[in-house]
Amino acid sequence: MSRKSPRNWLWGPLSRFGLIIAAVTMVVDQAIKWWMLEVFNIEAKGTVTVTPFFDLVMVWNRGISYGLFQQDSATGRLLLIGIVVVALTVMVCWLARSTTSLSAVALGLILGGGVGNLIDRVVHGAVADFFSFHAFGYYWYVFNIADAAIVAGVVGLLYDSLFGSHKKVSNTP
Helix, strand or coil, X not given: CCCCCHHHHHCCCCHHHHHHHHHHHHHHHHHHHXXXXXXXXXXXXXXXXXXXXXXXXXXXXXXXXXHCCCCCXXXXXXXXXXXHHHXXXXXXXXXXXXCCHHHHHHHHHHHHHHHHHHHHHHHHCCEXXXXXXXXXXXXXXXXXXXXXXXXXXXXXXHHHHHHCHHHCCCCCC
16 A cells, blocks of 8 residues: 655645746735725725726625625634635645646636635635626625636636546547
8 A cells, every 4th residue: 555745745746836826816816905905995985986887895704705604703713714724725735636737727726815815814804805796786796806716716627627638538558
């Protein structure tokens, strides 16, 4: 029975590439959040109409995606932080086993978005969301760059798992 070393569990051929994507995603997310909060001062402005279908607003999300499982207590926030740390660790292990560039990019986007939102939760106690799209009286959820990166990453993983090059049958022996 062979055993894998800890390095193999946490590092693979596409890990560096995926972690660069994660770092860029996290930096862009945090830079935009800093600008929106500290320079643009969105909290003081309220709703800022950008187009007939897009507004900038300030929403502090104390839950997870779509505002589910709102946590106002310190214990609840710590529980969410713990869940995110476990999920990010699983994503790093998944990235170490990644075999396609698309999956590495997708996992990097998810990791970068997850870390960006984790930073918010640790620093502010909630995740800062700003972007609100709406049309015909319907408002989608308010989100940030990290959320968009996570969604794009999930779509990339789904595409890769359904149509990726690893699914093609080889004719070579």
